[in-house]
Amino acid sequence: MDAAFTAEQDEIRRTLRELLAAHCAPDDVRSAVRTADGYDAELWRRLAQDLGLPGLALPQEYGGVGCGLTELAVACEETGRALLPSPLIATAALAAPLIAALGTDAQRTALLPRIAAGGLTAALAVPGGSLATALGLTADPAGGTWAGGGRAGGMQARPVTGAQGWRLYGEAAQVLDGHSAGLLLVAAHAGGFPRSRTLLFLVRPDTAAGVVRTRRTSLDETRPLARIELRDTEAELLGADDAVDVTGALATAGHPAAALLAAQAVGAAASALERTVEYVGAREQFGRAIGSFQAVKHRLADLYVQVQAARSAAYYAAWDPADAGGLALAQALEALRTTTAEAVQLHGGLGFTWEHEAHLYFKRAAADELLFGPVHRLRGHAAQRAGLFAGSAMEPAAPEPAAPEPAAPGPAGRVAV
Numbered sequence: 001m002d003a004a005f006t007a008e009q010d011e012i013r014r015t016l017r018e019l020l021a022a023h024c025a026p027d028d029v030r031s032a033v034r035t036a037d038g039y040d041a042e043l044w045r046r047l048a049q050d051l052g053l054p055g056l057a058l059p060q061e062y063g064g065v066g067c068g069l070t071e072l073a074v075a076c077e078e079t080g081r082a083l084l085p086s087p088l089i090a091t092a093a094l095a096a097p098l099i100a101a102l103g104t105d106a107q108r109t110a111l112l113p114r115i116a117a118g119g120l121t122a123a124l125a126v127p128g129g130s131l132a133t134a135l136g137l138t139a140d141p142a143g144g145t146w147a148g149g150g151r152a153g154g155m156q157a158r159p160v161t162g163a164q165g166w167r168l169y170g171e172a173a174q175v176l177d178g179h180s181a182g183l184l185l186v187a188a189h190a191g192g193f194p195r196s197r198t199l200l201f202l203v204r205p206d207t208a209a210g211v212v213r214t215r216r217t218s219l220d221e222t223r224p225l226a227r228i229e230l231r232d233t234e235a236e237l238l239g240a241d242d243a244v245d246v247t248g249a250l251a252t253a254g255h256p257a258a259a260l261l262a263a264q265a266v267g268a269a270a271s272a273l274e275r276t277v278e279y280v281g282a283r284e285q286f287g288r289a290i291g292s293f294q295a296v297k298h299r300l301a302d303l304y305v306q307v308q309a310a311r312s313a314a315y316y317a318a319w320d321p322a323d324a325g326g327l328a329l330a331q332a333l334e335a336l337r338t339t340t341a342e343a344v345q346l347h348g349g350l351g352f353t354w355e356h357e358a359h360l361y362f363k364r365a366a367a368d369e370l371l372f373g374p375v376h377r378l379r380g381h382a383a384q385r386a387g388l389f390a391g392s393a394m395e396p397a398a399p400e401p402a403a404p405e406p407a408a409p410g411p412a413g414r415v416a417v
Contacts, residue, residue: 003315008067009074015051016078024082026357029222032085037180038215038224039085047086048118054092055116058100063113069256073263073318077311080267083360085222087121089264090177093257095122095185101249102200102239111183111202123181125172125203125228127154127188131371134187135254137326138377141247155188155230157199166190166201166237168230174371178226179215182206186228186235187250190242198246201235208234220367222360255325259317261372262325262332265365266311269336272361273303276343283348296346303339310335323386330378336365337375 005013023043024032032040047053057072058064065071072092079088096115099122100108114120126134133139155170168188178184184203189196205211210231218225277300280291290296310332317328340362344351351358369375383389 003312005074009071012056012071012074013078016047016075017081019046019051020078020082020084024084026083026360029083029085029360033221033224038177038221039087039180043084044086045118047088052116053088054096054118057092058096058112058116062100062108063116065116068318069259069321070315070318073260073315076260076264077267077270077314080264081271083222083268083271083364085224087123087177087181089257089260090123090181091115091121093260094124094176094253095181095183097253097256098124098185098200098249099238101253102244102246104240107202107236107238120182121177121180122183122185123175123178123226125155125175125178125184125186127170127172131174131176132373132377134250135257136247136251136381137254137258137329137372138374138381140381141251155186157188157190157201157235159190166235168201168203168233168235170230172228174216174225175228176371177224178228179213179224184211184228185238186230187246188235197242199242199244200238200246200249202238203230203233203235210234218367219370220363222364223367223371225371252322255317255321258325258329258372259314259321261368262310262314262317262328265329265332265336265368266307266314268361268364269307269310269332269339272336272339272343272358273300273307275357276300276303276339276346280346290346299342299346303342306335307339326378326382326385329372330375330382333365333369333373333378334375336361337369340365 023040028040032038032043035041048055052065053075055064056067056075057069058066060066076088076093079086092115096112099111099115103111111120115122124131134141155168155172157166157168159166168186170188172178172186175184182204184205186201186203187198188201190199191197203211205213210233212229212231214227214229216225216227277291280296280300281289283290291300310328313324313328313331317324340358343358344362347356347358350356
C-alpha cells in the first residue's frame, strides 16, 4: 500500500484545520455544548453544505462526494484535534452506512441525499448501553442478547395487525446525539423469545407519537448522550423484509466506525500533546524552561512515539477496516488516555483546575473508553476474531499420581516403612 496522503486528502486536512482553528477554540467548544442541540448548528451547516463532510464516503448517486473511508478518517482526525461537538460520528460513521447497506432503494433515495447535504442527522439507538457489543467490537453480537434477547427489557417490536408497519416499545439508555437527531435507527427484537431476531427500524422522532428523548449529563459534553424511550411508537422496518442479518450488518459497520473513532482519538491525542509541548517550552522553573529537563523530554518523546504509532494504526484500519478496526481503536484510545493524563500532570497546578482546556481532552479520553471500550476487551475480541487463540489452548494437565495408600501397621501398632 502507498501510505502517502494524496493532494485531495491534504487539502481536506488543511481546509478543515483552518476553519476549526477559527471557529472551534476551547471557549467555542464550551459554548457549543451548552446549546440545546449540543453543537454549533451554524458551523455544522458550513461543514456539511460547504465542505460536504457527512457525505464524504457516500456514493455520488445519493448526493455524496464519493470519496473513501480514508478521506472521512482525515476529517475525523481534524475534528478530534479541535474536540468539535458535532453529529458527524453518529450520522456519517454509524447511521448512514447502515442505511446504505440495508435500506431499500426508496429509503436510500429519501434519506441519504438529505444526510449528505446536512439537512438530516441520525443516531443509532441500541438498548442496554451496549454500543460496542452491538457493533461487534468487544464481543460477538450474534444472538442479540444486548438488545433484550426477546425477554423483558431492551427494545421490543411487534407488527401492526392488519396493516403495514411496526410498533416499538422499550428504552435505550445511551444514544450518541440521540436528543437532537432527526432520525433514529433503533435496534429491537421481534418475534418474542421462541423466534427472537434483531431488526433495525426507522423512527422519526419529530412526527412519531410516544417518543421521549432526554439529554443525559455526560462526562464528556462534546459527546452528548440521550435516553430514548419508545411507548408504542410507530416505526418503519429498515430494508425490504425481516429476514436480513442485522447483527451481521452491525458488526460489518462496526469496523469502519472503529477506524474513524481511532482517527478522531489520534487527533485529540496529537492536539493534547502539542499543547503540552508548547506549555513546557514556555513555563520556567529554577530559571529554565521545564521542557529542557531530561525527564520531561523523555516523557514527551514516549508520548510522541505512542501517538504516531496509533496514527499509523488508524490509517491502516481505514485502508483495511475489517481486520484492523478494533485493534486500531484500542491503540488509539490507549494513546489518548496516556497522553491526556500526562498533559494534566505536566501542566502542573494549572492543569488540575477543572476549567483548563487539558480537562476537555482528559474527559474525552475517559468517556470514549467507557462508550467504545474498554481497551483490553477491544484487543481480546480482535485477537479472538483473528484466531490467535485457536489451537493454543493448553493440553489437559496429566493427572497427578495417586497418593500412596497408608502402609499397614506393623507389630506394636507401628507403621511399616
